[in-house]
Amino acid sequence: MWKPDRTAGKPLYRQIYEYLEQGIAYGEWPPGSLLPSERKLAERLGVNRSTVVQAYEELRASGWVESSVGSGTRVARSGWDAAPNWRKYTEGGTILPNLPLMRRIREVARNGDNVIDMANGELSADLFPNEAVADLLQGQRFSEHLGYDDPQGFGPLRKTLVATLLRRLGISATESSVLITSGSQQSLFLITRCLLSPGDAVAVEDPSYCRSLPMFRSAGLRVLPLPVYPDGIEPEDIERLYREHQIRMIFVNPNYQNPTGSVMSAEKRERLLRTAARLRIPIVEDDPFSLTSFGGEPPLPLKASDREGIVLYIGSLSKIAASGLRIGWMIAPRTVIGRLTDARQQMDFGLSVVSQWLAERLLQSEEFGDHLRRLQHSLREKQQKMADALHRHLGRRVSFHLPEGGLNLWCKIDREPDGGKLVEEGIKRGILFLPGSVFGSEPGFVRLSYAKPGLHQIGPGIEAFAHALETL
Ligand SMILES: Cc1ncc(COP(=O)(O)O)c(C=O)c1O
Known part of the structure; x- marks a missing residue:
């Protein structure tokens, strides 16, 4: 406000x-x-x-x-x-507003200097590759063409991504099958608007990434829930949803799922690919977190084993480098890339060439590997700090598991307070977090993100959260 x-x-x-x-x-x-x-x-x-x-x-x-x-x-x-x-x-248009609770949290985060932000799934400023970016910018003459760039994305960045994805995640792609987008968010937007029609049914993890839900609704899609278990969704549920609702697409986030942190087991990954291939339903694999893997070696994405070309793979620099660069990508069959490139040209003519140039240099730089290792180490440290603080201040009143990557802890609390009231009590005490309801979950869950607060803020933040919980 x-x-x-x-x-x-x-x-x-x-x-x-x-x-x-x-x-x-x-x-x-x-x-x-x-x-x-x-x-x-x-x-x-x-x-x-x-x-x-x-x-x-x-x-x-x-x-x-x-x-x-x-x-x-x-x-x-x-x-x-x-x-x-x-x-x-402002009540018109085809893009529905975000949930009032999400808008409230965003306002407080934007204005509040005195609030510890465990709501925003974003890296803290010290985790960005600040030095590498400064080095790349310093003394560099920017010699690229400054006109409208190829709406499919800056050629050198697509080439570097092909090499990076193969080396780090085992994904085989060609430059012509890559589309550079303004973050994963734009990839999801283009898919829902160009490949699906209002009234289509889609299978979506339950709970799932809070910002994709309003996007599905705005596109007029029927959202059918796929419950998320500790080892990911159950592929048999897809068969059932296909029989009952003729679902046309499946959206999953198999590595360090947002919000639960779950990792799909190898056996389920295989079955999911087989089921989707047999039913001829595309899978959208949203994969922003693989390279946060604390051990440095995440399970390979579905896309790495996709022989039939049924996986539309989405990635981004937001959670592994800097969200403000707004660099994301999609790997898809060329016909799909062609259609989406045409649509994105109508939307924004393509991404800033300066940002794409910087991303390309960053991915190529020697410092990038060191940056990732530092990031993974810091995230693990912050996660541990949060887990310790939760045990100290809430003991048995809260339960969670510790994912080996990602930015969030998905916590079950021993009662079911109204999510909106709990958030307001938190704001009074200077702590922001997301209640499970915004991810479509049943009551009694909250998502606490350890990425944005400083290490020293995590203890006081959890203490404030515990006090907020006590009042309800
Ligand atoms: C699962 C998931 N998908 C997509 C996004 C969008 O990220 P961006 O558009 O910054 O790449 C996020 C951001 O939090 C996310 O958690």
Whole structure:
């Protein structure tokens, strides 16, 4: 939420006045609508009530609002030319908004300097390959073409990825079967929008990555749950879903699944590939975490054993290097790559060539291997610290297993508090986390991410979480 800027050199009441005036003029608060009470707005903006009173007085004097005793302050119905009703417009479109709880958490994370963030599945700044990037940028003359790049992705990056994926994950690909995307998120978006149609049924892990669920709903897909067990989903469930609902695609995250951390067993991987091949249903393998593997050697992705070409493989630099580069990739048959490349050209003409150039240099650099080893080591250390703190502050009231990679602990708690209330209690105590409900899970789970907080913040964060839990 917007807040006045105390360093702006403009009186706070004036900033609030202008913020409200613009909202009214743009139709965010239509004529006749009720503005928040002075007390509530003051609380929300973190200012004295008298500051809001002064802003409201100015708005009254300018004719924007009217107040009467007992019925609050309303936007005036006349005296100014009504703007389009922007609020109504924002309810349109085909992309559904995120869940209110997710928006609330995002706002707090964005504004809150005093909050320990265990909600965001993102690396902390010290885990990015900062030095390697600085070295690559320093003194380098950027000599690449600065025009629109190939919408399929920067050629040298596709070539380097082919070599990297083969060397590190056993995946065979050719440059023509690689599409560079703006993170895995864009790969998922393109797949749901270009290869599926509204009304299609898809099988999705339950629980699963919280940001893919609204995307499936926006695309009008029927989402059918595939329960996740400690050794991954059960391929027989796919047979059943196919018979009952004619599912058209399967979405899985076999290595260090988000949120549960589970790793699909080798036997299930084989059966899954066989089942999908027999039923001729494509598998989307979302694999952002393999290279976080603490031991350095993750189980090979499904794609490494995909002889029939049924796996659309998605990867990303977000969890192993830097999410802000927005570099992701998809490996798929050429017909699929062609269709998605055409669509992504309509969306954004392709990714920044500078970012792709940097990613290519980074993957080629000698430092990248060292960076990965340091990252894996730090993540393991942070995970252990979190596990110790959970045992110390919550003992038997919480249970979890320790995945050998990934960024999250999926914790079962000994009761089933309302997820929204628990999050609010956490925010009061300066700790952010995600309740299981946002991943579509049954009550009684939370996902705690150890990647973003500093090592020294993990203990105090878990202590605050334990206090929040005690209140419910
Ligand atoms: C399982 C999974 N898929 C996809 C993404 C999207 O990541 P990005 O678009 O940054 O690559 C995430 C991010 O948290 C994730 O956890």
